[in-house]
Amino acid sequence: MNKYLYEKDLRQMKLIILESRRHDAVVLELAATLGIKRQQLRKILIERSDMMFLENLPARCDVAREAGDDTERLLGIPLLTQAFCLISKEDGVLIKEQYLRRIQDGIKHEAAVSEARMEMMELIRS
Amino acid sequence: MKKTVDISLPVGPMHPCFKEPCRIKCETRGEYVLAAEVELGYVKKGIERIMRGRPWQEVMFLAERVCGICSVIHNFVFIESVEHISGIVPTERAAYLRVIVNELDRMQSHLLANYSYCYTIEHETLAMYLLNLRETVMDQLELITGARVTCAFIVPGGVRCDISSDIADELRSALDHIDAELTRFIRIFETGPLIGLRSKGIGILTKDAAIESHAVGPTARASGIDNDQRSTHPTYTALGFSPVIRQEGDNFARIMVRFEEVFQSIRLIRSALEAMREGPIRGGGTIKAGSIRYRGEAPRGELLYELTTDDYGRILEIAIQTPSIPNIQVCAHAMLIDAQSAADITSIFISSDPCIACTER
Numbered sequence: 001m002n003k004y005l006y007e008k009d010l011r012q013m014k015l016i017i018l019e020s021r022r023h024d025a026v027v028l029e030l031a032a033t034l035g036i037k038r039q040q041l042r043k044i045l046i047e048r049s050d051m052m053f054l055e056n057l058p059a060r061c062d063v064a065r066e067a068g069d070d071t072e073r074l075l076g077i078p079l080l081t082q083a084f085c086l087i088s089k090e091d092g093v094l095i096k097e098q099y100l101r102r103i104q105d106g107i108k109h110e111a112a113v114s115e116a117r118m119e120m121m122e123l124i125r126s
Numbered sequence: 127m128k129k130t131v132d133i134s135l136p137v138g139p140m141h142p143c144f145k146e147p148c149r150i151k152c153e154t155r156g157e158y159v160l161a162a163e164v165e166l167g168y169v170k171k172g173i174e175r176i177m178r179g180r181p182w183q184e185v186m187f188l189a190e191r192v193c194g195i196c197s198v199i200h201n202f203v204f205i206e207s208v209e210h211i212s213g214i215v216p217t218e219r220a221a222y223l224r225v226i227v228n229e230l231d232r233m234q235s236h237l238l239a240n241y242s243y244c245y246t247i248e249h250e251t252l253a254m255y256l257l258n259l260r261e262t263v264m265d266q267l268e269l270i271t272g273a274r275v276t277c278a279f280i281v282p283g284g285v286r287c288d289i290s291s292d293i294a295d296e297l298r299s300a301l302d303h304i305d306a307e308l309t310r311f312i313r314i315f316e317t318g319p320l321i322g323l324r325s326k327g328i329g330i331l332t333k334d335a336a337i338e339s340h341a342v343g344p345t346a347r348a349s350g351i352d353n354d355q356r357s358t359h360p361t362y363t364a365l366g367f368s369p370v371i372r373q374e375g376d377n378f379a380r381i382m383v384r385f386e387e388v389f390q391s392i393r394l395i396r397s398a399l400e401a402m403r404e405g406p407i408r409g410g411g412t413i414k415a416g417s418i419r420y421r422g423e424a425p426r427g428e429l430l431y432e433l434t435t436d437d438y439g440r441i442l443e444i445a446i447q448t449p450s451i452p453n454i455q456v457c458a459h460a461m462l463i464d465a466q467s468a469a470d471i472t473s474i475f476i477s478s479d480p481c482i483a484c485t486e487r
Contacts, residue, residue, distance in 0.1 A: 008165075008167075021445050022432065022447070051166045052164035052454055052485075053459065060452075063337065
């Protein structure tokens with residue numbers, strides 16, 4: 001079997017990037033928004049993103065924090081769609097619409113946010 | 127029938143066009159680039175970890191060792207960060223001297239970046255002309271600071287050494303020489319038909335993609351983004367600074383922004399020499415405890431230092447965000463996508479002026 005000279009397992013190096021102070025802060029922020037553990041989010045990011053994308057996460061988050069309206073920021077949609085790129089922008093719009101519909105239907109704010117989070121996690125895992 | 131093969135095309139880590147090791151893995155259909163991924167980890171220094179817990183006098187020297195090309199700006203931003211924490215204001219003459227040295231550093235960095243690009247697209251003649259011109263800038267840098275790189279010129283409250291009227295005259299005549307030579311070289315670049323083929327409409331970065339990835343420096347300004355930290359710096363505003371912006375967003379625009387910024391640097395140095403009055407080059411002050419998030423404009427774009435100091439002047443926490451981080455990321459995930467030819471991969475990558483030493487600080 002061929003053994004490629006430069007093909008390496010990059011998981012350890014990606015974890016080192018995510019452990020730095022600024023990266024850890026943005027990972028904690030999104031993990032809190034999604035209601036999951038930081039380790040779970042790290043695992044997802046390591047599987048999905050390349051090293052350069054992970055290095056640039058804090059800068060991308062700085063931009064994403066200023067994007068979107070109040071509802072989108074409350075649900076963490078700009079962070080998910082624009083900074084972390086874990087779900088598509090179209091899915092982000094759908095989640096926001098469903099959240100607003102639930103609020104209109106009289107569902108409590110906490111319950112609507114929690115359902116939106118579950119939908120986001122489903123999309124991330126799919 | 128023409129056969130199209132889907133392949134994963136690795137470029138690097140060692141490549142004749144790259145100044146530093148870095149690996150780009152491109153997914154291609156024939157020559158068409160579908161996706162790209164960047165792998166790092168070949169020159170990791172861990173310099174932030176080394177800095178932690180050390181006194182500012184040591185960190186100052188470590189900061190300029192983050193990058194061997196734009197070392198002055200690391201010195202500049204680190205010192206201004208600790209000055210802001212401690213309420214130290216540099217003397218007027220020192221502030222102008224800082225601008226002069228910083229702009230000389232920017233000029234040599236831009237000339238080196240454009241040399242690399244010309245070398246990559248196989249215009250070796252222009253590349254060598256530019257590299258030769260860079261030496262004139264390096265000589266001036268050495269004349270003023272005593273070193274070509276890692277000058278340690280900027281200290282809290284001022285600068286390390288003054289310039290005499292003889293050195294100022296020599297600097298002025300060197301600037302005249304650079305101005306005349308570069309005008310000629312730009313004409314070669316702008317009118318060369320083969321340069322146009324390899325540069326115009328290649329590696330387009332849209333304004334939206336640049337904003338989303340927080341692209342900075344000439345890479346962002348070539349896509350129409352008005353983002354230059356010098357616009358808010360007091361010494362630069364006193365010199366009437368305004369950023370160079372182009373709209374095309376391709377390789378050609380990025381190189382032209384750098385060329386135009388060299389002329390801008392020449393103008394800034396001339397204005398600083400005019401505005402500079404006799405006076406002390408060092409003030410006083412001690413480093414105090416505090417935290418800051420401070421930005422400066424490196425040759426490649428916005429450089430961010432986030433640091434915390436204690437009462438003894440030790441650096442308790444430090445995080446450095448170099449401009450190459452967003453620029454390489456946007457290059458891999460926006461500029462390289464849809465490249466029509468595998469030959470364009472290296473030219474697009476080099477046009478974003480990637481610095482791996484900065485990225486792997």
